[in-house]
Amino acid sequence: MIIVGELINASRKAIAAAIEDRDAEKIQEIARRQAENGANYIDVNAGVFVGREVDYLKWLVTTVQDAVETPCCIDSPDPAAIEAALELHQGTAMLNSISLEKERYEALMPIVAGTDLKVIALCMSDEGMPETTDARLGIADRLVNGLVQNNVPLENIYVDPLVQPISTNQEFGMAFLEAIEKILARFAGVHTICGLSNISYGLPERALLNQIFMAMAIGRGLDGAIVDPLNRRMMATIYAAEALAGRDEYCGQYLTAYRQEKLSF
Amino acid sequence: MSDVFTRITEELIAGNLKEVPEMCRRAAEDGVPAQEILDKSLFPGMEVVGQRMKTGEMFIPEVLRSAKAMQAGLEVLKDRLVDAGGSSHLGVVVLGTVQGDMHDIGKNLVGMLMEGAGFKVVDLGVDIKPEQFVAAVSEHDAALVGMSALLTTTMPKMEETVKALAEAGLRGRVKVMAGGAPVTPKFVEQIGADGYGADAGGAVDTAKQLLGAA
Structure with a gap:
């Protein structure tokens, strides 16, 4: 399971303040704690700073990489910001994200083409957000084929079928889960990933829904997640679900997590 | 009774x-x-x-x-x-998610509650250009425009929409409100709009206040 630690995102007020103050210590502390708690990538997002994103994103990459060896997940739609960040980045970064929206697709494809970057392929198009399994598959198909034709190997592609809230349509949970299964079946070697907290939008006790949905998605094959690695219950859910889905040899990760006291609260 | x-x-x-x-x-x-x-x-x-x-x-x-x-x-x-001669209403509201933004959940809720409160709602959908808002205001003789944005990257389109309404000479007769996760009351003030809705219920309250129907 690939865990992308989501905390360093400027849409969170404390992070925006830390970025504006150039508070390296604070950013590094959050990066370190995410890495220690299982993050394989540290998401960096400076999207709220219109006009200053390039500088802030560069600063975030160097600041994070001074503290941890975990690579960054560069979270931006702006090709200039991404290229500037990649220039500084050590190791192989992940890109969050390309989509089938024409402008975004055309801006980002030249950046990932022929590289060994990991890339999140978000199932969204200019027609809007997909609601059904088939709509997700249609977008995934065009995205994956486009990336492969541009010499991005399947195993570097993380398809995000886009979680939509069940509060607005009770079918949205299953439409997503079936998309995970079908995408993995159609493109052998490709990965799937998602930020899934949107599933519980508009409902009470969101943490409960998020955790159970994570377990259900892992049961369908989900092998990547954009989450808060400091959320102990969510991480425990992931360890347990991976073991239950038969993806944890000799239950090794689960037992390690147990010995590190990550499974009790 | x-x-x-x-x-x-x-x-x-x-x-x-x-x-x-x-x-x-x-x-x-x-x-x-x-x-x-x-x-x-x-x-x-x-x-x-x-x-x-x-x-x-x-x-x-x-x-x-x-x-x-x-x-x-x-x-x-x-x-x-x-x-009986048609239903009376509190005024026509033109709703839309701004250009480049595909999020419609919040906007749809606002639309439903506004209809429920007695407004006539014209929902333009998502990815709506400033000129589309302008055209709809003229066409439907709207009293209020409600803009939604869920992305920090599309928020600037809200300001463009306010400007486009002004340039079309409509700003005097139409109130403008904005909402969506990244939108704040301060931002609404900055772009020269009239009102903010923190949530769908709040948007209806603001709409009523703006149109003097509270």
Whole structure:
């Protein structure tokens, strides 16, 4: 399971303040704690700073990489910001994200083409957000084929079928889960990933829904997640679900997590 | 008679998809004017739903259910309202998610609650260019524009829309409000819009205030 630690995102007020103050210590502390708690990538997002994103994103990459060896997940739609960040980045970064929206697709494809970057392929198009399994598959198909034709190997592609809230349509949970299964079946070697907290939008006790949905998605094959690695219950859910889905040899990760006291609260 | 209105209101709040239209039909057949059923049971019911959503007592699926029950009630009353010269409303609201933004959940909720509060809603959909807002305001003689954005990257389109309305000479007669997760009251002020909605219920309150219908 690939865990992308989501905390360093400027849409969170404390992070925006830390970025504006150039508070390296604070950013590094959050990066370190995410890495220690299982993050394989540290998401960096400076999207709220219109006009200053390039500088802030560069600063975030160097600041994070001074503290941890975990690579960054560069979270931006702006090709200039991404290229500037990649220039500084050590190791192989992940890109969050390309989509089938024409402008975004055309801006980002030249950046990932022929590289060994990991890339999140978000199932969204200019027609809007997909609601059904088939709509997700249609977008995934065009995205994956486009990336492969541009010499991005399947195993570097993380398809995000886009979680939509069940509060607005009770079918949205299953439409997503079936998309995970079908995408993995159609493109052998490709990965799937998602930020899934949107599933519980508009409902009470969101943490409960998020955790159970994570377990259900892992049961369908989900092998990547954009989450808060400091959320102990969510991480425990992931360890347990991976073991239950038969993806944890000799239950090794689960037992390690147990010995590190990550499974009790 | 007030008893009938109260019962319809209660069923509407409970989101009873069968009872609401059935009770509306019976009341209308008993000679209660359709407009009165609307004004004294359906609108007040949706008002309560909006308030309860705002306070966290009701949740989105329940609001959607009530809105659907309201639509079912309206469907029954529609012909009778037309007979009586059409339904009166608080004003025309043009709603849309701004250019480059595909998020529609919040906007749809606002639309439903505004309809429930008695506005006539023209929902333009998602990815709406400033000039499309302008054209819709002229075409429908709208009193209010509601813009939604869920992305920090599309928020600047809200300012462009306000400017486009001004350039078209419409700003004097149309109020503008904005909402969506990254939008703040401060931002609304900065771009020269008139009102902010923190949530769908709040948006309806603001709309009523802006149009002097509170």
